[in-house]
Amino acid sequence: QLRYEDREALLVHRGNGDYTSFESHAWTPRLEVNYFITARQRLRFTTQWTGLKAFEDKFYTVNPNVREYLHEVPNPDAEPDDFVISKMTFQARYRWEIAPLSDLFVVYTRGANLPRNSFFTFQDLFEQSWNNRIVEQVAIKLRYRFGS
Structure with missing residues (x-):
């Protein structure tokens, strides 16, 4: 599954009735x-990545104490509010059904979240997310049914 979104106005609240459109x-x-290795063994790989680049466009203000429409205003500061989001998760999972209702799971998980000021190409963001992981763990779970 692959999804691309191009938004003209992503509105972000900046506090005190100030908004920025990106x-x-x-x-x-x-x-x-x-x-499926056998009928009782399964190997599963999943990966998901989100890469978003946002560039400031317009600025708005509103009185937070009165119900009214947003009013467009000039840029309140010279510092750009552009930002990037790059998050990735990867999981490899092995499942072995030992018996009915009894399973062994071995799961490897890794994840990344790049800093918000890393302006690279989308390909570079993807590679940086893979290489600069913040989470990496292996979990083993045995689920066993006792009795008949």
Whole structure:
């Protein structure tokens, strides 16, 4: 599954009745692969990444104490509020059905979240997210049914 979004006005509240409108571009690919080794063994790989680039466009203000429409205003500061979101999760999972209602799971998970000021190409953001992980763990779970 691959999704691309191009938004003209992503509105973000900045506090005290101030808003910034951003032009944004986002890629969200998701890949899932299942491999059935036998009828009782399964290997599953999933990865999902979200890469979003947002560039400030327009500025608005509103009185937070009165119900009214947003009013467009000039840029309140010279510092750009552009930002990037790049988050990735990857999981490899092995499942072995030992007996009915009894399973062994081995799961490897890794995840990343890049800093918001990393302006690279989408391909570079994807590679940086893979290489600069913040979470990496292996979990083993045994589920066993006692009795008859």
